[in-house]
Amino acid sequence: MKTHKNSNGLLLNILLCISLFFSNLLISQQTFAIEETTQLFSYSQWFDPTSDSEDGSEAYLDAKRDNGAPWVFYYYIAALENGGGDTRFEAMPQGIFVNVADVHIAFNSKSMAKGEPKKFSVFQTLLSQQLPDAHVLIESPDLSRFAPEQLRSQSLLKFYNYGELLRAPSSIGINLTHTENLTPVALYAIAGQGPVPEEIQQFIDQTRGSWFQRYRHIIYSVLIAMAALYGFYRYATR
Structure with a gap:
């Protein structure tokens, strides 16, 4: 039971780090855009x-x-x-x-x-x-x-x-x-x-083109993120 709780805590920390990373990236991009005309x-x-x-x-x-x-x-x-x-x-x-x-x-x-x-x-x-x-x-x-x-x-x-x-x-x-x-x-x-x-x-x-062509970067990003989270989860629950 203790191992399972630790695994859940580790997964939550990983998700929090990912959220903070993308939040900071978005803020930096918005700040940079404001400085340009x-x-x-x-x-x-x-x-x-x-x-x-x-x-x-x-x-x-x-x-x-x-x-x-x-x-x-x-x-x-x-x-x-x-x-x-x-x-x-x-x-x-x-x-x-x-x-x-x-x-x-x-x-x-x-x-x-x-x-x-x-x-x-x-x-x-x-x-x-x-x-x-x-x-x-x-x-x-x-x-x-x-x-x-x-x-x-x-x-x-x-x-x-x-x-x-x-x-x-x-x-x-x-x-x-x-x-x-x-x-x-x-x-x-x-x-x-x-x-x-x-x-x-x-x-x-x-x-931009076909549906897949327009959204392929988002699809790839989601698939990579899901694969990474699954890998972390499997590693943490061993």
Whole structure:
């Protein structure tokens, strides 16, 4: 009986430590976010990008020191031809050396949301307020040539943690480098710095891809935590 009580006490202490850890982590993140300010720099929309296009697109940055790493929010819409497919864009800061991981952004049909894409016009008010001098006009791509079951879409938020981007205005050059079994329909991009606006975060949560793709990190975290607790419990009750 005494061993069982000790085991229960040990399990409660472990749960308490985990709770305190995540509470402190949440508080530190909130404190850090309060010190930063949201800044949007540019918006771009690129319709019908093809592999032989020479125009490409750009996301302009004018990041400031002490406001975190600049980021670009991408939203890609495509039509699946058959089977599975993927698309890669070169999307990298201009004029500086970057990590290989920051050279491309990639989309795979297996992890993309199916059906009618979410309209990007939900950001019209946000961009008009943040970029009043840019005369932003959000347009929608022509989807009439595709069957609804062909359509795929996915959002992606990418941070560019390079000190050079904090010293002078720059841009992210975007070019289509590869696509297979996916017909590119549109690529939207919003560049910013500081806390991601709530409107964008909600859009990301809704359009990151399939249900499993959106919540896979939470699922993995819960499974790992449950396995760890079970392991501690088994060890403590020996």
